[in-house]
Amino acid sequence: MRAQSAAACQAGLGGSAQEAGDTAADTAADMAGNMAWIAGGSFLMGSDRHYPEEAPAHPVSVDGFFIDIAPVTNRDFARFVSATGHVTLAERPPRPEDYPGADPDLLVPGSLVFAPPVEDGGPRGWRRWWRFTPGADWRHPQGPDSSVDARMDHPVVHVCHGDALAYARWAGKELPSEAEWEFAARAGLDGADYAWGDELAPGGVHRANTWQGRFPVENLAEDGHVGTSPVSAFPPNGFGLFDMIGNVWEWTDDWYRPRHRERAGKPCCIPRNPRGGSALESLDLLAPGAASPRKVLKGGSHLCAPSYCRRYRPAARQPQTLDTASAHIGFRCVRRVALPTRTS
Numbered sequence: 001m002r003a004q005s006a007a008a009c010q011a012g013l014g015g016s017a018q019e020a021g022d023t024a025a026d027t028a029a030d031m032a033g034n035m036a037w038i039a040g041g042s043f044l045m046g047s048d049r050h051y052p053e054e055a056p057a058h059p060v061s062v063d064g065f066f067i068d069i070a071p072v073t074n075r076d077f078a079r080f081v082s083a084t085g086h087v088t089l090a091e092r093p094p095r096p097e098d099y100p101g102a103d104p105d106l107l108v109p110g111s112l113v114f115a116p117p118v119e120d121g122g123p124r125g126w127r128r129w130w131r132f133t134p135g136a137d138w139r140h141p142q143g144p145d146s147s148v149d150a151r152m153d154h155p156v157v158h159v160c161h162g163d164a165l166a167y168a169r170w171a172g173k174e175l176p177s178e179a180e181w182e183f184a185a186r187a188g189l190d191g192a193d194y195a196w197g198d199e200l201a202p203g204g205v206h207r208a209n210t211w212q213g214r215f216p217v218e219n220l221a222e223d224g225h226v227g228t229s230p231v232s233a234f235p236p237n238g239f240g241l242f243d244m245i246g247n248v249w250e251w252t253d254d255w256y257r258p259r260h261r262e263r264a265g266k267p268c269c270i271p272r273n274p275r276g277g278s279a280l281e282s283l284d285l286l287a288p289g290a291a292s293p294r295k296v297l298k299g300g301s302h303l304c305a306p307s308y309c310r311r312y313r314p315a316a317r318q319p320q321t322l323d324t325a326s327a328h329i330g331f332r333c334v335r336r337v338a339l340p341t342r343t344s
């Protein structure tokens, strides 16, 4: 994936106190207008009906939290970059010492861009359609000759986990846990396959930006969008949240583990605010090269197709190394608040 280390990515973290102060007023505005309050509750997390990494479905509970009503857009991210001077991982040259043995020609700033193969040989792995593209970054999502001028309301992409975390800290927010994200996406439809019910396109109407046609060679765009879409292009879910499903995958701050934990045997023992696995558990020891810890992505993207990757569902999840940026990964933020408890 991205030819740079997680350590290098993380080195870009952490807005200064001044940065945080600069955004206080904006953050207050976000709290009022661009975030939604999700009252806490219990729900069935995961699914036993789809991919094995989603199992077992198990009850958990989460406390209430605020969440962005839409993914962070290019307009939002531009404001962050303007205020902080943040340089994303994709814009920085990788350090050779982080990638011993790497082809020097690949140690240049860039990111992964989707490049559909011409021939239909059937899906045989992501390297067939993802291309490391020098000069691709959040301002140039398709490569150096592209721009976001006409995409300011689209979700920002080509952001690694550290870039997302830096934005969240600047905004006085955090990245969601997987449980928070999934609870918000389900919007009370406990156990449903989709964020809007049990039918992918009820009445033939698409409810999210996904892929129609034979992936990866035929993109029929029956939902109206070939690539990413404006974050308000599709109806919100029952909690008023846009784009929880499709358009771009979203970073969470939970370490990936290949299965959920087993169901609690008693109602008393339902996990409250669960937080995924550990960095060690998240390693893919079968991957070529050095193993790198991975966080959970949620929501699927415009590249998820019924014929290839049915991950346009709240329960779906995917691991991603911290230093990976690509044309279909973005994020949104949460804000956790401690509410007073009744003492009388």
Ligand SMILES: [Ca+2]
Residues within 6 Å of the ligand: 209, 210, 211, 212, 221, 222, 223, 224, 225, 226, 227, 302
């Ligand atoms: Ca589409």
